[in-house]
Amino acid sequence: MSASPRRFARNLPANFPAKPVVHALAHLVGYTAARIRSPREDLRTEEAERLLDCLVQAGPVYMKMGQLLATRSDLVPPEWVQTLRTLQDDAPHMDAPQSRAAIERELGAPMNSVFREFDPVPVASGSVAQVHSARLLDGQKVAVKLVKDGVPRQIDQNLRAMGAAVRLAQRASSAVADADAVRRFGEIATLFRSQANMLHEASRQKAVYRNFEGHPYVRVPRVIPEFVTPRMLTMEFMEGIRGNAAHEVQMPQAQLARRLQDTIYTMLYMHGLSHGDPHPGNILFSESGELLLLDYGITVELTEDEKWGLSSFYYACTRKEWDVAVERFTAHFVTGTRTLRRKWDAYRAELAAVLEHHFDVVSNRWSTIGYFRDVSDLLKRYGARYTSSFTKVELVFLSCEGFATQLDPEINIWDNARRFTDRYSPYMSKEVRERFDAHFGTQIPSSLKMRDRANNSLVAPTHINRYFFPSTYPVFVKDAAGGRIRDLDGNEYVDLSGGYGPHILGYSHPVVNEAIISGVTAGNVNGIGHEPEVELAELLVDAFPAAEKAILCNSGTESVLLAVRLCRAYRRRDVVVKFEGHYHGFSDQGMVSSWFRFTGDKHAPEPIAGTLGSDSGVVRNTLVFQYGDIGGLDRLREHADRLACVIVEPMPSSTAAIDEEFLSALRRTTADLGIPLVFDEVVTGFRVAYGGAQTIAGIEPDLTCLGKIIGGGLPCGAVVGRAELTDMARSSEDPFLDYEKKAFAGGTLSGNSLTCRAGNAVLTHLRDHPTLYEDLEARTRWLRAEFEESTRKRGIACRINARGSIFSLNFSHRSAGVYRERMAGSNFKATIALAYYMRKHGVYLPELHSFLLSAAHTDDDLAVVGKAFDLSLTDMAGDGFFVT
Template sequence: MKAAAQALLESCRVAWWTAVLAAGLCLGRRDRARASRLLRAYLLRMGPLYIKAGQVLGTQSGLLPRQVTDEFRTFFNELPPMREPALEKVLRHGLGRPPEEVFESFDRRPVAAGSVAQVHRAVAGGRPVAVKVVKAGVRGRLEAGAAVIGRLLAVAHLLPRLRGYDLPGHFREMRPLLTGQCDMAAEADRQREVAENFRSHPFVRVPRVHEELCGPDVLVMEYVDGIPGHDAGAVPVSRRELAARLQDAFYCMVYFHGRFHVDPHPGNIVFTPDGGITLLDFGLVGHLSEDDKWNLASFYYACIRKEWALAGRRFTRAFAVRPETLGHGAYEEELGAILRRHFEEQASHWSTLAFLDDAIRLLGRHGTRITTTFSVLALSLLTGEGFISEVDPEIDLWATTRRFTDRFAPYLNEGLRDTFQREIGERAPRTQALREEAARHLVAPTHFDRFVLPSAFPLAVAQAKGSRLRDLDGNEYVDLSGGYGPHILGYAHPAVVAAIQEAAARGAVNAVGNPDEVRLAGLIAAAFGPEHKVVLSNSGTEAVQIALRIARARTGRQRVAKFEGHYHGFSDQGLVSSWFRYRGDPRAPEPVGNSAGMQDAVVAQTLVLQYGEEDSLRRIAAHAHELACVVLEPMPSALGDFDPAFLRRLAAVCAEAGVLVVYDEVVTGFRVHYGGVQHLAGTAPDLTCLGKIIGGGLPAGAVVGRAEVIDTARTSGDPFRDVDSRAFAGGTMSGNSVTAAAGAATLLELRDRPQIYSRLRDRTAWLVEDLTAQAGDCGVPCRVKGRDSVFSVAFDHATPRLVRDRLAGLDVTATLAFAYHMRRYGVHLPELHTMMLSAAHSDADLEQVSEAFGKSVREMLSTGFFGAHRN
């Protein structure tokens, strides 16, 4: 009873002092300053949670008068430290011994003191380190402060006008984040994660953690000297540039990484003399799931296109609790007006605070509230944008935000788009005209009408020969696409052309037996080992469908496991969690569809795994009783490499569980090696899916595997047994004589000329090294990865391990612009796809690619493409 009375008393005090400040702000300058001082003193006495509120107020120079923000800005660097006896007690408990026995020296005078912890300078291993120590009693004060706020909000909830906001429920969800910020071991983990995300960033860094010295009460990290955040004016970089860099740092965390600093006030920032940014204090770190990032990006993209009704629906889906209750006309009309006001009429004076204030009020009036996830994000943006605007009051936040919110958008700024439109229009008018004609008759989701990220300037080819393409207007290009992989010998190879002509002259046989299909099947089977057999199909997608059906028929189980980010063709099963959209914990992903029209049951029943992770093997073992097979790209196209140790462990776990392993080598089969990746990795799956190269440039697919497995697709001779236990895998054009002849001619060339592979391996390595060096010389955030004729270029400062992280940080706009810049210098590459070399590429071709790369990157750099303030 006494505790409840005290909590109620404190609630009244908080309400009283908040009212004092509000009243003071409406009075004259002197009274306003006095009210600010009184509230500051009270917040300081109340403890850490209230001090955090004061720090937020200190960043709001665009909202509050200057003398008010100046008063609260003292919370950044003028908070009292612990008394020395308390410090000594915490250090002994946290380190397990006196600090003198751990460090070569330890300065008991703190260099900084915050609301939760204070920082001391020490020396360890001959290097200066920063020792962050939790203040004595802070845990109890955080809990007490949270209890007071919780009771205050419970009282507020009794008011009819506030009931719709569900303030108690909202705070209940946020409370663990706020009260958990004094666990230094957890903070060390968060700091390491953010540091890894920024590991290769050109101007953002995070201090390295000394893990062996960290615990719940103490965090030890490298010591960072520099200019304090509140002295931003002392940084010898223009205000505009510095503000743009801050925004780059904050928004990268939110929109790319999904792990963001909730408290990015000046006290948690240190600048280097050259304008670099060091991020400190990861006690409060927010998290956006893959769905959160997708919903946020889709909302912003609709706003950019001024599609207000769609933006309203996406806002409701992304931000609102109980969105299903908000579909009526009055709500939609009010929301549309808010969106137009902030994203169109007031875009040049964008304020996250102003937008969210209007949005929260609207949701409250209609009986719901904003989600806790986006409340935390709002707090981060509120603090960060306040700091940014303090550094550069003239910054156009919305204009620069578009770089981050467009991460899934095929967006080029107007100037660049107009430039390419003019150049390509002048250079290739017939190609442009063909695209317009195609729009009347053809839907081509891989080129003219590329799915999700449509091409602004697709290429139309009149002739392809060797390593080069010629478009309809006579422009010639070194080609790095190879038709997405089939043309490993180059276009129109004489042996392949002759085989096609001869087979066509013999009648282009299909749906009856012919020697060409037997020859092709024999070559494929021989490449994978004795007693292997083959089922032919018309594409890689069909091959995967056949392999999964065989696996289900052989095991009697229904469920399929696949890996996140691995693409297995356009079937419902192949598209699950394959690109763009991912969901759930990275260690245990949840299935998600990547196209409208996919069967919900297929998506929901797919077990999604993470390549290279031990957790995936444990999940396979746990679900073995229901799994027919695991399908994967042994060398994921998005990563450009393979993990042989993981592939071997996967094979062992699946063999023990009776789960079939299916390799999708549609891209890598006969490209990285005669056969495929499995020959390089030393593994043998139960089934392998092939395509592309085995057709010699014509449509083809195949499944190859041990005879006892493949024979599941062969008739038993008993019609009743066939229906019960055999997998049908027929196709009218499967194994047609023209495709089979072209494929056999290609495989014979590759089999009889093994030097093709060693030459491709060496040339890929040279190209990766050369392009990497050029990007490094220019200071461009670019990763070039590849091996064995397959390589990729990604403009991203991070070095992600997971496919979902690679996509999250990928600068789509830069990738598209790079492709169009390269065309200026006679190089064609697939805009958003891995690139491939062929046996037809000469030394001169590679030199041309290298020269075009250097020119393109320097041109992009000179126009501010990779700068923090890029438009």
């Protein structure tokens, strides 16, 4: 915390302020008389002092306004700034007896029953509360934040008076009425009232603490929950340098300003929970430049939809796509749009001009106030206004800009914002793109020519034209063997894609080659019975303890479609439960809430289509849960009568982790309710263990969806499970009964002899060589340790999960919580770029995808991968991919 208050030598009277408006008017009259007598410029200091006393006398809401003014050196005289800074952490405070009485009132016990030491002089005092240093009985040093006596009442008085004035102004002025001032004031008033509620503040502080846990340079005090009451908050004590004394930090103030802006933007864009009052009294610095975030009396929360809107709007601005930016801004942050919709062309042109002016023409002289003023004026002309959420964002941006400008008067706010938004996009900066163009133009010219040729006739959504994240520098393979591939130009790479999963034995494995050659010689049979089809079904059923029968199809996507249909037919219900972030193939159902677009409360997500073109009825008939949230499973009981099944990835490849406790609870609940449980083991089946992740967890689902490995590299899928479910696709030999009580399953190439021969060869080899899995796990652990050491020694925030040959890498400080939290803050640009840097160093990594080891990878291969990762991080740091 900061040093003791100095400006206000007197303590705060118990009845302060008795008549705030009267006191404020008295000061204003006195000052006005002085200015009439002597209107000299050298009275600026007296002017500032008078204003300070006026704000203090008026009450905490007015003091909060003074705190904001103290950050606006671009708007008010320097004497004002210097004097009003007092309000940030040096405002009047209660005396020692008052403070002691307040503490004991909150504790309901003598102070010495909780605190070994307690300093009665506050280390900081703001508009609402004062902060004391203390030690608990166990010796831990803590900060105790105490709401000043009378402040809640004073806030209420201030806001009632202001509200009356706003209502009067709205009745008297059409301009004020057009701005919907009463409603907007009400929203701001709600923020102010929450400042005096320490229970609310503690909950917000704990959430922000979790969001920044592990961050390289942001620290949040840990709350001590057993000593939190409605008027008192006890937390970890943090020593730091005041925001107003940033020159004492051993780091350039320009870098501190960038860190501040990056932190605020991270909270708004990525976390959706932001500090709402980032002035210098609430942010301290360590000597080395860490940011210590204090005071969560005011916070701003954005929904997933609002975060998406904010990010997509500013992203369009970075690309100078002004019409797109207008569409996104209006859709997410403008209300009262009836008039502007009728005059859309004119409105779009005017707003596009405003955006272009601020984000492009004068971006090097960015002014948040000017930008918001111009947009607000335009909206008023069309009878529209900001949404309440954007009003709150506006306040945060204003405070952030004021503080950042105070730290670095030359800061380019928009340029920093562009670089921040750019990190979370898939597209490289112009400078990096030019370097890659030059490098790959020399390294893989034939692949780039093939890319251009393919673009004339082929849409390849898996490896070139990938949804969300297209491949800029795709590799075209000439041949592949073992754990390596060779491109058209003769470059050899250690391959970590494994064809997205099928090639667990590596490429061109002898047992697979032999099976395929023999199958080609014997003639590929489909649509007619053959022995390899039966053999593959027997292998699959034997591998899974709960499986009784198998149905073959052509892909993992098909297996999910088939499993869901079987369950709907069996249960005569339509609603399917899936989990946020879990991908079950490219069907409409499989993609609901599966990747980067989420909506609704994180504990009860709402379904959202994974792609344009999805059947809205399918989306509505999906309930979305959170993997790992055991408490959330109570929702299954609420909706049990509507549910066809629950489908889940027992070990999501995006996190490479199994939550065995959660899966056990899910199995118990679905069994109790008679709801079929479907495991999607398309990726993990036969990769993490023979029989998949369910054999590791010891959980038996009703159906299992399979694909990838079971076809030996050829297209294949399967559903295995309980006979009463799989037999829903088995004819009753009564065509009328089939239509009434059975489900259709088909596919011309399902179970073709070539695929089944290859699958049988791979599964037999895996079954007969169980130590192969032990070796893969050992290599997985070794490579993970190499990666972790490379990131640790450079101080790069990176989460690396790995198990059973599956790796999940995420450039973020956040640990894997619920899926949307894991994605929030992920540096997509760095993750995609890593794939290209690794290719420069002889390793093929799929862009933004889990990567995989195979049994064919040698120690030398892994050494190449470890070195390539280390060199790539050096290159990426030099190219500015990581914030410092």
